[in-house]
Amino acid sequence: MFQAIEERDIVYGVIPFENSYTGEVGEVLDLLMRYDVYINDIYDLKISQNLLGIKGASLADIKQVYSKDQAIYQSKKFLEGRGYELIPYPNTALAAEYVAKQQDKTKAAIAAKENAELYGLDILAEDINTSEQNTTRFIIVSKKLIPHGNRFSLAFTTHHKAGALVHAMNIIAKYGFNMQSIKSRSIKERPWEYYFYVEIDGDLGEAREQHLIHELKEVCEEVKILGAYQNEERKQG
Structure with a gap:
């Protein structure tokens, strides 16, 4: 850019x-x-981070989570102890697009709710950011x-x-x-x-x-x- x-x-x-x-x-x-x-x-x-997966996926299915490193850190409390493999991605929207293209129930992305609608994903967990005042x-x-x-x-x-x-x-x-x-x-x-x-x-x-x-x-x-x-x-x- x-x-x-x-x-x-x-x-x-x-x-x-x-x-x-x-x-x-x-x-x-x-x-x-x-x-x-x-x-x-x-x-x-004000930023709301959400866990997005493909249609039919559940939290129990998820093994890998993709997102911008900052979005992952902002959601640290939610992610702790779940055993997910956390994979940094250039930005949250690209992470959501990647998950949608893979059509793999084990993959999820941390991104805004708008990306769920844009890429046809389900919101598996809403507002997962640790801070309620999360502002960018x-x-x-x-x-x-x-x-x-x-x-x-x-x-x-x-x-x-x-x-x-x-x-x-x-x-x-x-x-x-x-x-x-x-x-x-x-x-x-x-x-x-x-x-x-x-x-x-x-x-x-x-x-x-x-x-x-x-x-x-x-x-x-x-x-x-x-x-x-x-x-x-x-x-x-």
């Missing part, structure tokens, strides 16, 4: 970014760093940076020396910005080095924010703006 946006084959992409129970989807952070795309909006969606934050990304909103995201790497991260944090504090989030992520091609992702309250189109970016670039090894958007107390559905 990221490559398709970068090459302008599609205009927008909607990607799960963070879950209230399992945390961020680290691979998405890596893709935001790798590709020339920007976050344009965010949306929170999605980001809407495109090729275009929209330089306005009340929040923006950026990532930076620091020079490999003592106090480098503190120096960057002090610059953000000096300008009086409120950081809503900070995360670290290892750089795959550079062992034991990390980049830092931050969400900051502010309008990227204003002068103060531009001064912040300029000063961070002077002290950091790399600074990348990942997007700007309107945070309306986390739009929810």
